[in-house]
Amino acid sequence: MDQTTPSAADGQVAGVLNDLRQRLAGTLLEPDDPGYDEARRVWNGMQDLRPRAIARAGSIADIDPVLAAARDSGLVLAVRGGGHNIAGHGSVEGGLVLDLGALRRVTVDTEAQLVTAEPGATLADVDQATAAHGLAVPVGVISQTGIAGLTLGGGVGWLTRSNGLTLDNLHSADVVTATGDHLRAGADENADLFWGLRGGGGNFGVVSSFTFRARELPAPxxxxxxxxxxxxxxxxxxxxxxxxxxxxxxxxxxxxxxxxxxxxxxxxxxxxxxxxxxxxxxxxxxxxxxxxxxxxxxxxxxxxxxxxxxxxxxxxxxxxxxxxxxxxxxxxxxxxxxxxxxxxxxxxxxxxxxxxxxxxxxxxxxxxxxxxxxxxxxxxxxxxxxxxxxxxxxxxxxxxxxxxxxxxxxxxxxxxxxxxxxxxxxxEERPDAGAARLTYGADKYERLLSLKRRYDPGNLFTRNHNIAP
Structure with missing residues (x-):
């Protein structure tokens, strides 16, 4: 093996990350930077991972350069919202983390009863914003949880019987795909992608904005x-x-x-x-x-x-x-x-x-x-x-x-x-193809696989319960 290859690869990665650092509105943290150890921590302490770099987004516009850096560097990408995922998918050993946790704005359209949340918002952020208007979005049971991962996987909680899962109340989503396309997904626009987002996890892109239908909820x-x-x-x-x-x-x-x-x-x-x-x-x-x-x-x-x-x-x-x-x-x-x-x-x-x-x-x-x-x-x-x-x-x-x-x-x-x-x-239970087929059933698995091949054929978004293309 050519002994110069690793150093050449390292140099390429360093160059990509240096360029990324200059382009971000937020902050790029590498292992020697102050704050790195705190930034790499996720909720599950068993997931003690050391990324090569953590890009803490300062705005939604930071998503594009981070995805480009992951493609150009070959670093495995992890996307983090609230960081409360039990599987630790919001981090990655030796890879690149896109940390959206600072993007927590929630806006409420009281007339339309629609609630729009940035991808770093927690359930507490959503609850506080909606309760002030006598509204609620059905979410989970621990308010520190991130709205993004909860929605993409399901959203079981205290309103499930009365109003369904969190994903059942998703009205639309803005998505940045692996190739950098910006798409709106909803019942009438990119409906196939909208179907896959609701239960398919983070397999198809980075959701930069979630809009939910809210319900009236009495106070108290x-x-x-x-x-x-x-x-x-x-x-x-x-x-x-x-x-x-x-x-x-x-x-x-x-x-x-x-x-x-x-x-x-x-x-x-x-x-x-x-x-x-x-x-x-x-x-x-x-x-x-x-x-x-x-x-x-x-x-x-x-x-x-x-x-x-x-x-x-x-x-x-x-x-x-x-x-x-x-x-x-x-x-x-x-x-x-x-x-x-x-x-x-x-x-x-x-x-x-x-x-x-x-x-x-x-x-x-x-x-x-x-x-x-x-x-x-x-x-x-x-x-x-x-x-x-x-x-x-x-x-x-x-x-x-x-x-x-x-x-x-x-x-x-x-x-x-x-x-x-x-x-x-x-x-440890990231489903392989056989396990994923059993989890989703054959028909849903094949449909998810087709969407993965269309929107992420290179499997850039692999740190999830992966539908491998």
Whole structure:
């Protein structure tokens, strides 16, 4: 091998990066620059990666020169919005990061009920901007999450039953493709690309702007948390399963199992929490429904009442500080009978530490009414989505707690249905073609593959759950 090749390649990369530094409105950080170590950090502390350079965009116009630099240098590109992705796709070892995190402006058109967000905006940014006008965009449950990655992968949260996924409420998107084309994607313009953006992740370009349809949301909303000690979990889940069979769509429940950190003052024992968000200005029917559940399954503690939407959305943020070590697994299923309840209670009862949680999202409603073929989201058929999520601080716990998540996921496989949620998949599980085909199903996978070949044939956007062309 020619021993001069590496240094020649390094010189070419250095030249490209030096040129990029001059062209950016923002900042280019390399390993010896002040602030580099902080800039390279993403939420998941297990993803301890050292990029060759990080381009912190100062404006939307910075996207084009960064994509050009990635093409010219051959550096692997990672695109980062909020940086909260469990898989760590917002960074890359030895590559080039396009960090859009400073671009967080959110504007609200109250007359049209449309909300436009820059790609670095977090859910908190969107919630604060919309709540001031009595509006909301259906988003996720941790307000530090970035709106970009959430939308492109799905967006499961407290309004899923009443209003669908975040991506179901996407009105249009501005996209910069691998070749530098600037496209508007919506129902009537580049509709094929719009289809692929809604569930296909970041495979097809950099979204420079998201416009969402907002819904009216009362201020305050009605929230409820019913807390159960382990000896009441099985009966509580049985009663929940019966109670939830004919719920109106305005009732959005999530069942959680976890040990609370000390600041919550809930003791050191694990809890099951049935959380409910009632998405209707008339609280009375929601209170009646919650009372029915309380009567059927009396909680050990509860909190029920009006709450501001931003407060409800951010209530659990402190569980997930930046730098937490995260490993997540998820499974879709439709049964919550005694057999499944015994399995769930079995592994949930093993969680005697602070640093692992389990959520069961009740789906159906508006989520299920979206036609299967309408978006690239993997599947609408399942009634429940279970997520096992880790958020521990010490590397000493990595092996034990990732093993627990895998084991619990394995115990749910007899009940699993097609369609894992990509936003809840860890970095080691970047689907190969076979896994992606299973996740999306053959028809959607082939359609996504066709879009990838059209919009990114060179696979510039590879740091994602990749559809390899």
């Amino acid at each position: 909303v009605l929230g409820a948390n019913l807390f159960y000690r382990p000896e009441h979990w099985k009966e509580g889940l049985q009663r929940f399963a019966a109670w939830s069979t004919a719920l109106p769509e305005d009732m959005n429940p999530i069942v959680s199992f976890l040990v609370f950190p000390p600041e919550f003052d809930m003791g050191a024992a694990p809890w099951m929490i049935i959380g409910c968000a009632w998405a209707n200005a008339d609280h009375r029917p929601g209170l009646e429904l919650i009372d029915k559940l309380r009567d059927a399954a009396p909680p050990d503690q509860d909190e029920v009442g009006p709450v501001s939407w931003p407060e409800w959305q951010s209530a659990m943020d402190s569980l997930f500080p930046k730098g937490s070590r995260g490993y997540w697994k998820n499974v879709s299923f439709s049964r919550l009978d005694d057999e499944v309840i015994d399995v769930v209670v079995g592994f949930a009862s093993e969680v005697a530490w602070q640093g692992t949680g389990i959520d069961i999202h009740l789906l159906g409603g508006a989520f299920a009414r979206v036609p299967e073929e309408a978006t690239a989201y993997p599947s609408r058929a399942s009634r429940y989505l279970l997520n096992i999520y880790g958020f521990w601080p010490s590397p000493d716990d990595d092996a034990r707690l990732t093993a627990f998540a895998r084991a619990a996921h394995g115990r749910m496989q007899p009940f699993a249905e097609q369609g894992e949620y990509l936003n809840f998949l860890g970095g």
